[in-house]
Amino acid sequence: MAVLNEEQTMLRDMAREWADNEAPVGAFRKMRNAAPAEGYDAAAWSEMGQMGWAGIVVPEEYGGSAFGYLSLGMVLEQLGRNLTASPLASTAAAAAGIALGSSDTAKSAWLPKIAAGELVATLAIDEGPVHDPARIATSVSDGVLTGTKEFVAEGDSAALFVVAATDGLYLVAGDAGVTRSTRKMADARSHAQVRFDGADAEKLGGPELNTKVIDLATAALAAEMLGMAEQAFATTNDYLKTRVQFGQQLSTFQALQHRMARMFTELELMRSAVEGALEAIDAGRSDTDQAVSLAKAIASDTLHLISREMVQLHGGIGMTDEHDAGFYLKRARVCETMWGNAAYHRERFARLNGY
Amino acid sequence: MASAELDAAADPLATFRDEVRTWLAENFPASLRGKDNAMSAVDGPTELSPEDEAWKTAMGEKGWGVPAWPRQYGGGGLDRAQVRVLHEEMARVGAWNPIGGMGVMMFGPTLLESGSEAQKQEHIPAIARGEVRWCQGYSEPGAGSDLASLQMFAEDRGDHYLVNGQKTWTSGGQWADKCFALVRTDKTKKHEGISFLLIDMDAEGVEVKPIRLISGSSPFCETFFTNVRVPKDNLVGREGEGWTIGKRLLQHERSSLSGGGSAARMFAGKPMGALAKEYRGEDDQGRVPDQDLRMRIVRHEMDSRAFALTLRRAALEAKSNQGPSAATSIMKNVGARITQDRAELSIEIMGMNGLGWEGEGFSADELNQTRTWLWGKAVSIYGGSTEIQNNVIAKRILGMLDHQ
Numbered sequence: 184m185a186v187l188n189e190e191q192t193m194l195r196d197m198a199r200e201w202a203d204n205e206a207p208v209g210a211f212r213k214m215r216n217a218a219p220a221e222g223y224d225a226a227a228w229s230e231m232g233q234m235g236w237a238g239i240v241v242p243e244e245y246g247g248s249a250f251g252y253l254s255l256g257m258v259l260e261q262l263g264r265n266l267t268a269s270p271l272a273s274t275a276a277a278a279a280g281i282a283l284g285s286s287d288t289a290k291s292a293w294l295p296k297i298a299a300g301e302l303v304a305t306l307a308i309d310e311g312p313v314h315d316p317a318r319i320a321t322s323v324s325d326g327v328l329t330g331t332k333e334f335v336a337e338g339d340s341a342a343l344f345v346v347a348a349t350d351g352l353y354l355v356a357g358d359a360g361v362t363r364s365t366r367k368m369a370d371a372r373s374h375a376q377v378r379f380d381g382a383d384a385e386k387l388g389g390p391e392l393n394t395k396v397i398d399l400a401t402a403a404l405a406a407e408m409l410g411m412a413e414q415a416f417a418t419t420n421d422y423l424k425t426r427v428q429f430g431q432q433l434s435t436f437q438a439l440q441h442r443m444a445r446m447f448t449e450l451e452l453m454r455s456a457v458e459g460a461l462e463a464i465d466a467g468r469s470d471t472d473q474a475v476s477l478a479k480a481i482a483s484d485t486l487h488l489i490s491r492e493m494v495q496l497h498g499g500i501g502m503t504d505e506h507d508a509g510f511y512l513k514r515a516r517v518c519e520t521m522w523g524n525a526a527y528h529r530e531r532f533a534r535l536n537g538y
Numbered sequence: 539m540a541s542a543e544l545d546a547a548a549d550p551l552a553t554f555r556d557e558v559r560t561w562l563a564e565n566f567p568a569s570l571r572g573k574d575n576a577m578s579a580v581d582g583p584t585e586l587s588p589e590d591e592a593w594k595t596a597m598g599e600k601g602w603g604v605p606a607w608p609r610q611y612g613g614g615g616l617d618r619a620q621v622r623v624l625h626e627e628m629a630r631v632g633a634w635n636p637i638g639g640m641g642v643m644m645f646g647p648t649l650l651e652s653g654s655e656a657q658k659q660e661h662i663p664a665i666a667r668g669e670v671r672w673c674q675g676y677s678e679p680g681a682g683s684d685l686a687s688l689q690m691f692a693e694d695r696g697d698h699y700l701v702n703g704q705k706t707w708t709s710g711g712q713w714a715d716k717c718f719a720l721v722r723t724d725k726t727k728k729h730e731g732i733s734f735l736l737i738d739m740d741a742e743g744v745e746v747k748p749i750r751l752i753s754g755s756s757p758f759c760e761t762f763f764t765n766v767r768v769p770k771d772n773l774v775g776r777e778g779e780g781w782t783i784g785k786r787l788l789q790h791e792r793s794s795l796s797g798g799g800s801a802a803r804m805f806a807g808k809p810m811g812a813l814a815k816e817y818r819g820e821d822d823q824g825r826v827p828d829q830d831l832r833m834r835i836v837r838h839e840m841d842s843r844a845f846a847l848t849l850r851r852a853a854l855e856a857k858s859n860q861g862p863s864a865a866t867s868i869m870k871n872v873g874a875r876i877t878q879d880r881a882e883l884s885i886e887i888m889g890m891n892g893l894g895w896e897g898e899g900f901s902a903d904e905l906n907q908t909r910t911w912l913w914g915k916a917v918s919i920y921g922g923s924t925e926i927q928n929n930v931i932a933k934r935i936l937g938m939l940d941h942q
């Protein structure tokens with residue numbers, strides 16, 4: 184565990200308590216079954232807003248707490264543990280883009296609303312089924328933006344879009360020229376195709392800002408993945424201690440003990456890599472990009488391993504919709520794919536290191 | 539694979555081959571060519587078109603759906619070489635076997651070995667014609683990997699057994715006509731107290747509750763038995779012999795799950811390399827641009843080929859009377875691993891398009907791939923999990939001791 188200051192410790196404990204009491208996995212199941220158009224539980228999101236979580240990375244002068252990315256990561260980790268569906272990660276990433284790039288007028292217009300949890304914002308970057316920020320066709324001319332973005336997280340409900348175009352990052356606020364088509368995916372969260380057809384856009388920055396904002400979003404997602412892996416592991420470990428076959432608890436079988444030991448080992452490495460990326464962001468380190476690729480590659484592989492093993496080690500019950508294991512497996516795959524999978528980040532890591 | 543252009547004159551089976559060709563030409567509806575077997579759907583029975591029905595009836599009457607089974611019970615009575623010719627000729631015209639299910643895969647072969655004459659007469663022809671659906675009543679809530687701890691009890695009531703208890707994960711239980719079940723007839727002995735019993739699914743006291751899987755479909759059930767009367771004639775083998783018969787059935791199940799028939803289906807479909815180019819494009823040298831992905835596709839491809847070669851070697855070794863090949867013990871696990879790797883790679887290649895659940899924005903193939911991936915997580919669990927197979931390999935094949 185990263186060394187936390189007093190504020191961060193309080194924030195983490197509060198988030199953990201809230202997630203366990205108010206948003207257990209059963210709450211996700213209810214949301215999945217009810218299938219609201221926005222893809223999350225609006226009441227839970229409003230509570231998160233009241234607790235100030237949407238403002239964790241928003242500067243204080245705009246109503247945020249500016250606690251930073253390690254703090255945001257702590258909260259997302261707790262939400263990830265219970266698969267809590269919320270637009271927190273997307274909104275925070277978009278807020279960062281606005282805080283870093285927009286005009287003072289736009290900042291004063293949007294950031295306080297975001298910090299108060301009144302507004303869902305998101306990033307709209309990719310234009311195909313895999314993350315590829317080098318392949319962007321969306322363009323801006325005369326202040327209006329045109330292009331189609333695929334699989335935009337929280338695209339169903341977002342009122343504010345931070346959009347990648349050929350020459351950098353733009354802010355699109357409002358619904359004129361914006362068409363959304365929902366994409367129902369295995370993880371039952373919100374993903375949408377968003378078409379911009381001559382939408383008014385304000386420039387936030389060039390391609391460097393684009394890269395930077397994607398890195399923030401990636402690190403935030405890795406924190407959610409850390410929570411998922413942690414809980415998938417714990418649930419499996421508990422199960423092996425209760426399920427009896429051959430007159431013994433499954434946890435007495437050495438073949439399973441060693442697998443759990445290996446997963447535990449990987450999980451520890453994952454935690455270091457994810458916290459390392461969040462700390463690099465907070466410290467403004469120049470190798471943040473590497474730290475983020477390291478975190479996402481390891482997070483993808485480890486969550487993949489643990490979510491697969493969760494199903495396997497639960498046997499038949501793990502294959503049923505009644506059990507939570509499938510939820511972790513499905514969300515894991517979507518998280519792996521978002522913002523570049525392990526292969527993508529290994530490749531990027533190699534490039535960043537000059538080989 | 540044998541070429542379709544075999545020289546008829548040099549072929550000792552030429553007459554038989556001609557017979558097969560003629561029969562297929564007359565009976566296989568051209569409109570079904572290359573289609574998927576509608577009856578192989580995991581989600582349960584589908585509506586059969588008149589052509590499907592006609593094809594099924596023709597194959598059922600001919601006995602070629604179970605070509606190696608004895609003629610007197612409605613099988614094809616063919617020898618190995620003839621079966622091969624039949625498969626070659628069917629492949630040549632894009633025909634497939636419409637007769638399948640657990641009756642064909644595992645129950646039929648077991649009954650042929652262990653059933654009484656009357657039981658064979660009663661059950662085998664109906665399986666050969668594809669008329670009766672069987673389900674497998676083995677697993678219970680407390681008896682999965684440890685099958686011998688099953689509790690469902692069949693009490694001797696003179697002319698019948700009175701059956702009480704619960705089975706679970708019964709695949710196709712809601713569509714099955716009959717169930718082959720392992721039941722306890724003696725509570726004082728573990729393995730020796732188990733018997734192999736045939737139960738009508740529409741008998742009074744049988745109740746099924748479908749369970750939904752992570753892939754969204756409900757192909758299996760919790761099955762409850764309350765005071766179900768089962769005639770004594772439905773006992774296969776002797777009372778207390780069920781463990782031996784039941785294990786033999788599992789061997790049939792594992793061999794059919796791991797390769798044999800399904801191997802062809804496993805490797806059917808688009809090669810991974812082509813799929814990758816379709817979704818990811820190619821670099822200026824015509825390669826899959828993502829090197830890491832490309833290497834993992836290669837690994838998968840090499841694994842698959844080594845597996846196919848192993849299947850072939852095992853078949854050849856078995857035929858040359860050296861007895862069952864040691865290689866057969868690894869088949870279930872390798873088959874499961876390759877099936878799962880293939881699905882994982884496919885969805886990775888497709889990216890978000892490989893994770894669609896329903897609705898707009900995904901092709902039918904893409905949605906199908908999501909389900910295939912999730913459903914495929916079961917192949918390393920059912921029919922003896924990977925871990926249990928490894929235990930068996932370690933103990934039986936490698937002679938290692940139980941450490942507990």
Ligand SMILES: Cc1cc2nc3c(=O)[nH]c(=O)nc-3n(C[C@H](O)[C@H](O)[C@H](O)COP(=O)(O)OP(=O)(O)OC[C@H]3O[C@@H](n4cnc5c(N)ncnc54)[C@H](O)[C@@H]3O)c2cc1C
Pocket residue numbers: 426428429433436438439495496497498499500502673674675676677678679681682683684706707708709710758916919920921922923924925926929
């Ligand atoms: C899709 C599907 C269809 C099925 N269809 C049928 C059917 O038609 N009829 C039927 O009777 N059953 C069916 N089954 C049940 C299947 O056979 C069992 O799920 C399987 O035997 C595992 O038992 P379990 O689920 O109780 O898991 P458990 O036995 O509880 O095992 C849980 C985990 O522990 C591992 N484990 C257990 N013991 C050991 C050990 N000694 N050493 C190391 N690891 C161990 C297992 O491998 C598994 O990973 C089906 C299952 C599935 C998923």
